Amino acid sequence: MKALVVGGGIAGPAAALALQQAGIEPVVLEAWPRSDGEAGSWFTLASNGLHALDLLGARHLVAPIGFPSERNVMVGATGRVLGTMSLGVPLDDGTVAVTMKRSRLAAALLDEAGRRGIDVRHDSRVVHVASRPDGVTVTLEDGSTLEGDLLVGADGVRSLVRRTIHPEAAPARYVGLTNFGGITEATSIAGALPAREWHFVFGSRAFFGAHPTPDGDVVWFVNVPGPAITPAERAARTPEQWRDHLEGLLAADAGPAADLVRSGRLELWADNTQDLPRVARWHRDRMVVIGDAAHAPSPSSGQGAALALEDAVVLATCLRDAGTVEEALTAYDTARRARVERIVAAGARSSSSKIPGRAGRAVRDAMMRLVFRFVVTERSSAWITGHRVRWEPGEQTAEESALPSGA
Ligand SMILES: Cc1cc2nc3c(=O)[nH]c(=O)nc-3n(C[C@H](O)[C@H](O)[C@H](O)COP(=O)(O)OP(=O)(O)OC[C@H]3O[C@@H](n4cnc5c(N)ncnc54)[C@H](O)[C@@H]3O)c2cc1C
Structure with a gap:
């Protein structure tokens, strides 16, 4: 069987590696030219995603491009600690999570696919999909066409494949935060921040996150509540002017946020944060969507990439084990839907908590301390990162198989 992966x-x-492992021949079609891996934002891959990479024999790819992360420490605008929390249920070797650039992981996975003999085509934007009960034909931007027995839409939150499967599905929604990300290189502040920790500030005007790297840099992001930024508004300021704007928003808060932004460089700016809560249909005929194309949690969940990797494994095992493609795609939907929709909902709550309400700083801090003590705890969140998808034959369920006892 030949699968076209958009x-x-x-x-x-990841789907291409998993499909090949399941005996299916994948072809990956990526719209952009081969990337140098340096564009865009940093993210943290939780242990459930690292486990999925393990099942694909691909976890070794993350060590050279990332660094270990273990805890989140949340502080208020005054610098007072509101809570601390592990980044999740560790793998058997103790690894909790790894922070890296999203683009570096994408490039490493594509290179690995190429090394395994998978046909990876850059500069191949799919502009049309024609579906038949027994296969698909895609048309690329240059007018050429390709035939496949199966189409896997891994084409992100604005997915063309999703619109083809389910034209009425609501598009992604803005979650009320604009996102900025950057790096401050060779800074003494890196030594002042605890290693392997995200330092989060529920600031008076913006939410801030920073993580020191083993090289003495600090990577950081700022989430600014407010209306979505239009393309014209984005273009009206240079990155340096956006950086000055952010520094102003952070100036009143205790801690290193404003200093880090002032002495750093923006790598991502004025990005409207979105999520995609529920798409009623993930598959039709021989087409299916996975990853952000099917269910994009807000970045605040820290789970989008991990879920995409889980999807890849589950889809391939369903195709390997089911009698027909239709049965496989139904089994994939059944195995994944409840879990991912619950995580998207948790991510939306997490985004809302970053938007300061009318309560004063002291009241908000007191409320957040209670939330991190009783509501959002390591124990209550263990089902998210403690989940372990399986490669062995058998039903894929949403059971929280790797939870610590009693969780
Ligand atoms: C600021 C930010 C922070 C985040 N932080 C985290 C985090 O800490 N942890 C985490 O797990 N996740 C995080 N995420 C989410 C994570 O980045 C996404 O969930 C993940 O990238 C989804 O992978 P994907 O392959 O489904 O989609 P994408 O990464 O969006 O990839 C889709 C690909 O499809 C290509 N494409 C689109 N249309 C076509 C077409 N028509 N033809 C051919 N190619 C096409 C695109 O060029 C792109 O390369 C974050 C996201 C953001 C924005």
Whole structure:
């Protein structure tokens, strides 16, 4: 069976590795030219995603491009600690999570697919999909066409494949935060921040996150509440002017946020944060969507890439084990839907908590301390990162198989 995989982000190449492992021949079609891996934002891959990479024999790819992360420490605008929390249920070797650039992981996965003999095509934007009960034909931007027995839409939150499967599905929604990300290189502040920790500030005007790297840099992001930024508004300021704007928003908060932004460089700016809560149909005929194309949690969940990797494994095992493609795609939907929709909902709550309400700083801090003590705890969140998808034959369920006892 030949599978056309649309998208060379995280889900696409991971699906290609998984499909090949299941005896299916994948072709990856990515719209953009081969990337140098340096564009865009940093993210943290939780242990459930690392486990999925393990099942694909691809976890070794993350060590050279990332660094270990273990905890989140949340502080208020005054610098007072509101809570600390592990980044999740560790793998058997103790690894909790790894922070890296999204684009570096995508490039590493695509390179690995190429090394395994998978046909990876860059500069191959799919502009049309024609579906038949027994196969698909895609048309690329240059007018050429390709035939496949199966189409895997791993084409991200604005997915063309999703619109083809389910034209009425609501598009992604803005979650009320604009996102900025950057790096401050060779800074003494790196030594002042605890290693392997995200330092989060529920600031008076913006939410801030920073993580020191083993090289003495600090990577950081700022989430600014407010209306979505239009393309014209984005273009009206240079990155340096956006950086000055952010520094102003952070100036009143205790801690290193404003200093880091002032002495750093923006790598991502004025990005409207979105999520995609529920798409009623993930598959039709021989087409299916995975990753952000099917269910994009807000970045605040820290789970989008991990879920995309889980999807890749589950889809391939369903195709390997089911009698027909239709049965496989139904089994994939059944195995994944409840879990991912619950995580998207948790991500939306997490995004809302970053938007300061009318309560004063002291009241908000007191409320957040209670939330991190009783509501959002390591124990209550263990079902998210403690989940372990399986490669062995058998039903894929949403059971929280790797939870610590009693969780
Ligand atoms: C700021 C930010 C922070 C985040 N932080 C985290 C985090 O800490 N942890 C985490 O797990 N996740 C995080 N995420 C989410 C994570 O980045 C996404 O969930 C993940 O990238 C989804 O992978 P994907 O392959 O489904 O989609 P994408 O990564 O969006 O890849 C889709 C690919 O499809 C290609 N494509 C699109 N249309 C076509 C077409 N028509 N033809 C051919 N190719 C096409 C695109 O060029 C792209 O390469 C974050 C996201 C953002 C924005």
